[in-house]
Amino acid sequence: MVQRTTNSELPARNARQKNDYGDGTIYERQDGRFVASLRSSTGKRIERYAKTRKEAKEKLKQLIHENEQGSLVTERNQKIGDYLDYWLKMRRDSLAIKVTTYVSYSSYLHRNVIPVLGNIPLQQLTGTHIQKLYTALRNDGIAPNTIHLIHTILSAALNDAVRWHRIALNPCKHLTAPRAQRTEIKYLTHEQAMQLVEAAKGYRIEQIILLAVSLGLRKGEILGLRWDDIDFDQGILTVRRTVSYIPPHDGELHMYLETDPKTATSKRTIILPTFIQEALKAHRAQQLQERLKAGKEWEQHNLVFCSMLGKHVKPSSLRTQFKGALQKANLPDIRFHDLRHSAATILLSMGVNVKVIQELLGHANISITLNIYSHVTPTMQRDAMKELDQHYQIARKGEIMVGSV
Missing domain, CATH: 1.10.150.130 (Tyrosine recombinase, N-terminal domain)
Incomplete structure (x- = not known):
């Protein structure tokens, strides 16, 4: 049977504060509720209410844990x-x-x-x-x-x-946010892609655009490439990492963070067509000249694409040059990532097997590829049906010719 205390029997606040920092107490109020009480390292006493002594013990354990982890909030009016x-x-x-x-x-x-x-x-x-x-x-x-x-x-x-017991209920719980909508993919046609590649000649990002619109590489994957990732003897390129630009925050300077690619299947090996191999070899020769000119100021990161001093390419510089090339080619304003969509769309329209495109893009499974690029499949179906119809007509003519003999 639970013995309840009266107001006079409640522990005095001063008495409770004699506990060491991090010590806690449990007591029962006159209204029958139990209180888990803890004095934090800041000297403030935090209290949480419970219906049973057992529940109060669990809440006290949580208080002690949060206090030790430094996650205990003592301000009642935290913004x-x-x-x-x-x-x-x-x-x-x-x-x-x-x-x-x-x-x-x-x-x-x-x-x-x-x-x-x-x-x-x-x-x-x-x-x-x-x-x-x-x-x-x-x-x-x-x-x-x-x-x-x-x-x-x-x-x-x-x-x-x-x-963490800062609020009782999540006010977002019963709200209805706008549903995520499938956005229409923007992409360049084969002819537009050729226009862009031509317009980009002379820009420092010329080969970057070429890789994106031809192979569907992501921006971070391209900027993370090192010369060790390209085997000209075998004619292959291996995607091993991605680079993310971290802008200045919390008083820290900007930085470039190298991490594993987006998914396990994003680590992939790509066979390079001859025209890309030739473009990369020309780019390497130009980079060597820049390195010799920079001398001691050159930072050796072995990056395929870098600044004139060997540093990582700044996103702002890439964006400015990309927009300039689009305008020069008189093309619609698109994101750099849309070059990846353009590559996939062009290859699909050329009749390349979807499984090949999935592996090229590094998608985890073929359904992702088909779902993203479903806008191409109606055209593919029409072409397939035309081809089927042609084969049928040829076969039909053959039967008629055989029957007439």
């Missing part, structure tokens, strides 16, 4: 902006997300969420606040897919807030 910054760093430092993902999430939150919700206390954040944010973003012309991604990030952050 949502401060919490999101804290959450991002916790996820990054615990290796729950990659550094590149951390930078991406941080960009979305600081650009779209924190300016609107940042000053609201975390415990006062409601679904109405978040729904108004989504409406404002939509009115500002933010794409539904972007709002959907923001919802996913924010929901994950608030789920952790619930798990």
